[in-house]
Amino acid sequence: xxxxxxxxxxxxxxxxxxxxxxxxxxxxxxxxxxxxxxxxxxxxxxxxxxxxxxxxxxxxxxxxxxxxxxxxxxxxxxxxxxxxxxxxxxxxxxxxxxxxxxxxxxxxxxxxxxxxxxxxxxxxxxxxxxxxxxxxxxxxxxxxxxxxxxxxxxxxxxxxxxxxxxxxxxxxxxxxxxxxxxxxxxxxxxxxxxxxxxxxxxxxxxxxxxxxxxxxxxxxxxxxxxxxxxxxxxxxxxxxxxxxxxxxxxxxxxxxxxxxxxxxxxxxxxxxxxxxxxxxxxxxxxxxxxxxxxxxxxxxxxxxxxxxxxxxxxxxxxxxxxxxxxxxxxxxxxxxxxxxxxxxxxxxxxxxxxxxxxxxxxxxx
Numbered sequence: 001x002x003x004x005x006x007x008x009x010x011x012x013x014x015x016x017x018x019x020x021x022x023x024x025x026x027x028x029x030x031x032x033x034x035x036x037x038x039x040x041x042x043x044x045x046x047x048x049x050x051x052x053x054x055x056x057x058x059x060x061x062x063x064x065x066x067x068x069x070x071x072x073x074x075x076x077x078x079x080x081x082x083x084x085x086x087x088x089x090x091x092x093x094x095x096x097x098x099x100x101x102x103x104x105x106x107x108x109x110x111x112x113x114x115x116x117x118x119x120x121x122x123x124x125x126x127x128x129x130x131x132x133x134x135x136x137x138x139x140x141x142x143x144x145x146x147x148x149x150x151x152x153x154x155x156x157x158x159x160x161x162x163x164x165x166x167x168x169x170x171x172x173x174x175x176x177x178x179x180x181x182x183x184x185x186x187x188x189x190x191x192x193x194x195x196x197x198x199x200x201x202x203x204x205x206x207x208x209x210x211x212x213x214x215x216x217x218x219x220x221x222x223x224x225x226x227x228x229x230x231x232x233x234x235x236x237x238x239x240x241x242x243x244x245x246x247x248x249x250x251x252x253x254x255x256x257x258x259x260x261x262x263x264x265x266x267x268x269x270x271x272x273x274x275x276x277x278x279x280x281x282x283x284x285x286x287x288x289x290x291x292x293x294x295x296x297x298x299x300x301x302x303x304x305x306x307x308x309x310x311x312x313x314x315x316x317x318x319x320x321x322x323x324x325x326x327x328x329x330x331x332x333x334x335x336x337x338x339x340x341x342x343x344x345x346x347x348x349x350x351x352x353x354x355x356x357x358x359x360x361x362x363x364x365x
Contacts, residue, residue: 118135136247139252142236143211144211151175151176153259156259174190177206211237233252239328245327260278270310281307347363
C-alpha cells in the first residue's frame with residue numbers, strides 16, 4: 001500500500017509539473033501575441049502620425065509654390081512695363097551664364113522656401129536639369145501656328161531630331177489636319193482627316209481645332225511615344241491663336257535650323273547648307289551678345305550680322321515669323337519643406353501681359 005501511494009504521489013507531482021510547463025508556455029505565447037499586437041498598433045500609430053506630418057508638409061509646399069507663382073508673375077509684370085525688357089536678355093539666357101540674383105536663390109517662406117527655374121535637357125538621354133529663371137515659349141515652335149504655308153518647319157524639326165523623311169512629312173501634315181477646320185488632307189497621300197480617325201478600332205473625331213496641350217499630340221496619326229518625347233522640348237501650343245512666331249533670340253539651334261531649312265529650295269534658290277550657315281551665324285551672334293548682357297543692354301540687331309546673298313534670302317523669308325520679344329513664359333516652381341524632406345514641383349505657362357495661367361502641371365523632381 002505504501003508503495004502504491006508513493007507511486008500515485010509521484011504521478012500527481014509530474015502532472016502538476018507538466019501543467020505548470022503548459023501554463024508557462026501559454027503565458028509566453030500570450031505575451032508574444034500581446035507584444036506583436038502592441039508593436040502593430042504602435043507601428044500603425046507612428047505611420048499615421050508620419051503620414052499626417054507628410055500631408056501637412058505637402059500642403060505647405062503647395063502654398064510655397066503658389067507664393068512662387070505670384071512672385072514670378074509680379075517680376076514678369078514689372079518687366080513687361082519696362083522699356084528695355086531686360087528679361088529678354090538676362091532671364092532667358094540660352095547658355096545660362098547669367099542669372100538674376102533674386103531668382104538664383106532660395107526664397108524663404110515660413111519654415112520652407114520656393115525657387116523659380118525651368119527644366120531642360122542638354123542631350124536627349126540626359127536627365128532634366130533645372131536652371132534659374134524663365135523660359136520663353138516663343139523660342140519653341142507653336143504647333144497651333146502651323147498652316148499649309150509653314151508646316152514644313154515641323155517636318156524639318158523631326159528630320160533634325162533623327163526621324164525618317166516620310167515619317168516627318170506624314171506627322172507634320174497630320175498635325176495641320178488635326179487643327180485646321182477643313183476635311184481635306186494637307187498633303188496628298190499624307191496626313192489624316194476625320195475619315196481616318198473614325199475608321200480606327202476605337203474611333204474618335206478629328207478635332208479640327210487648336211491643340212489644348214502637348215499631350216494631345218498622342219491622339220494624332222503617326223505620333224508615337226518616341227516622337228512625342230523627342231518633340232516636347234522644342235514645341236508648344238501657346239498662345240493658341242497667334243500664328244507661328246519665333247523669338248530668334250531665345251530659340252534653340254534645332255528650332256532655328258528647322259525654320260531656316262523649311263524655306264530652302266526653288267523658293268529662295270538656296271540649299272540646306274545655306275540654311276545651316278545662317279543659323280550658325282545667328283548662334284554666334286547670340287553668344288557674342290550674351291557675354292555683354294551683364295555690362296550693357298545692347299539689343300540683338302540682325303543687321304549687324306554679315307550675311308551672304310543666299311543667307312540673306314533665307315533670313316528675309318523667315319523674318320516675318322520673327323517675334324521681337326518674349327511672349328508667353330514657362331517656368332518651374334519648387335516649394336520645399338527641408339525639415340520634412342517634402343517638396344512640390346509645378347510647371348506653369350503664363351501670359352505676362354494678362355497674368356493668366358495657361359497651363360499647370362505637377363512634375364517629378
